Amino acid sequence: xxxxxxxxxxxxxxxxxxxxxSLKALDADLAALAPTDPGPADPAARSAWLLRLRxxxxxxxAPDGPEGPQWQAAAQFLAGYRDLxxxxxxxxxxxxxxxxxAPPDLAAYWRDRLAAGGLVGIAATEAHGGSRxxxxxxxxxxxxxxxxxxxxxxxxxxxxxxxxxxxxxTRDPDGSIAAVVVDADSRGLTRxxxxxxxxxxxxxxxxxxxxxxxxxxxxxxxxxGKGAAIFRSHFARFRPLVTACALGAAAGVxxxxxxxxxxxxxxxxxxxxxxxxxxxxxxxxxxxxxATLLAFHAARDGTAGAAPTAGKAHGVDVAVxxxxxxxxxxxxxxxxxxxxIAKARSxxxxxxxxxxxxxxxxxxxxxxxLDGVPEPVRDGGPAR
Ligand SMILES: Cc1cc2nc3c(=O)[nH]c(=O)nc-3n(C[C@H](O)[C@H](O)[C@H](O)COP(=O)(O)OP(=O)(O)OC[C@H]3O[C@@H](n4cnc5c(N)ncnc54)[C@H](O)[C@@H]3O)c2cc1C
Numbered sequence: 001x002x003x004x005x006x007x008x009x010x011x012x013x014x015x016x017x018x019x020x021x022s023l024k025a026l027d028a029d030l031a032a033l034a035p036t037d038p039g040p041a042d043p044a045a046r047s048a049w050l051l052r053l054r055x056x057x058x059x060x061x062a063p064d065g066p067e068g069p070q071w072q073a074a075a076q077f078l079a080g081y082r083d084l085x086x087x088x089x090x091x092x093x094x095x096x097x098x099x100x101x102a103p104p105d106l107a108a109y110w111r112d113r114l115a116a117g118g119l120v121g122i123a124a125t126e127a128h129g130g131s132r133x134x135x136x137x138x139x140x141x142x143x144x145x146x147x148x149x150x151x152x153x154x155x156x157x158x159x160x161x162x163x164x165x166x167x168x169x170t171r172d173p174d175g176s177i178a179a180v181v182v183d184a185d186s187r188g189l190t191r192x193x194x195x196x197x198x199x200x201x202x203x204x205x206x207x208x209x210x211x212x213x214x215x216x217x218x219x220x221x222x223x224x225g226k227g228a229a230i231f232r233s234h235f236a237r238f239r240p241l242v243t244a245c246a247l248g249a250a251a252g253v254x255x256x257x258x259x260x261x262x263x264x265x266x267x268x269x270x271x272x273x274x275x276x277x278x279x280x281x282x283x284x285x286x287x288x289x290x291a292t293l294l295a296f297h298a299a300r301d302g303t304a305g306a307a308p309t310a311g312k313a314h315g316v317d318v319a320v321x322x323x324x325x326x327x328x329x330x331x332x333x334x335x336x337x338x339x340x341i342a343k344a345r346s347x348x349x350x351x352x353x354x355x356x357x358x359x360x361x362x363x364x365x366x367x368x369x370l371d372g373v374p375e376p377v378r379d380g381g382p383a384r
């Protein structure tokens with residue numbers, strides 16, 4: 001029966017990394033640690049386990065240089081194959097924004113923290129809508145001591161209690177969007193937990209900032225006014241990783257269904273496998289592989305444009321559709337709340353919002369495809 005590495009192996013000729021042995025080692029460690037998983041029933045125990053897992057796997061790192069992003073995408077696929085809650089089993093995650101844009105001392109500090117398994121959250125979404133980051137109202141005012149005081153309220157923030165720091169998007173005193181690093185134990189930071197319908201591995205909810213002090217000299221990412229650009233460039237690289245994880249989850253469901261059908265056949269529980277099941281398996285296999293190739297391409301490319309945005313929306317949609325198509329093939333047993341297929345379904349549904357809501361992503365990809373096209377043509381034809 002298939003393994004997660006078999007899926008990647010099939011795509012290997014199209015991948016541009018030569019670190020197969022390191023992916024095999026990661027896969028072996030993931031397999032060895034899986035039996036210690038307490039399962040999702042107790043969220044606090046699960047979250048503690050996920051943090052321990054991340055620390056245990058901290059030695060598995062993407063290689064430096066151009067192979068790195070595709071290695072990380074492959075690592076995400078292997079993690080997602082087991083459970084989407086393992087999406088930060090490895091990697092720098094949102095901490096990458098700090099490594100890329102923080103002043104040297106802060107970047108060095110976070111390089112060590114992340115290498116030891118530390119976790120960084122992102123706080124961008126507000127009540128008016130996460131798809132409109134340019135309209136955020138969280139704002140920093142300068143204090144007499146030169147530090148900023150940040151006031152505002154962020155919502156739907158993941159890693160709410162697990163993150164050691166958050167990259168918070170705020171208006172700077174000039175009204176531009178800035179990205180700042182806020183330590184998780186900062187005075188004035190309060191949390192309000194919300195029970196999610198999926199992706200419950202990390203805690204989730206509202207993050208309130210009441211006069212939270214930040215020194216822009218040490219904790220501002222990039223140059224003043226660069227917050228929106230940092231957000232865009234980060235998600236251009238982050239979304240393909242999320243997508244690979246989602247498609248790994250769908251591949252995991254595909255293999256579970258295959259294994260169940262094979263067992264039922266072997267035990268004569270099924271006299272034969274019907275055509276509809278074979279068609280569903282074939283369609284799912286093809287769709288998962290095609291979307292995974294696009295995710296790997298987007299990971300390698302790393303630039304803004306249609307591949308990371310439409311690729312994320314399309315890849316997660318493909319994963320959702322594959323699981324919806326496959327789940328009925330094993331019957332009601334897969335509909336139990338505790339069943340991995342039921343969990344994969346609700347986790348994937350959550351990913352249609354998290355890290356970019358899908359209609360917005362398709363729209364933004366469509367817009368980028370029309371860049372350079374004169375306005376009248378966009379509206380349906382040349383003006384007469
Ligand atoms: C599990 C999960 C984890 C998350 N983790 C984080 C996190 O760690 N940090 C964080 O900051 N956020 C996080 N989010 C929030 C996520 O990024 C947002 O849900 C997403 O950006 C969409 O924002 P929204 O939910 O406010 O919806 P909205 O932005 O309000 O969008 C809802 C709908 O309104 C549409 N819309 C927008 N503008 C218009 C318009 N002018 N006219 C008509 N329709 C419009 C959108 O296209 C969409 O269909 C998470 C969400 C989930 C579900």
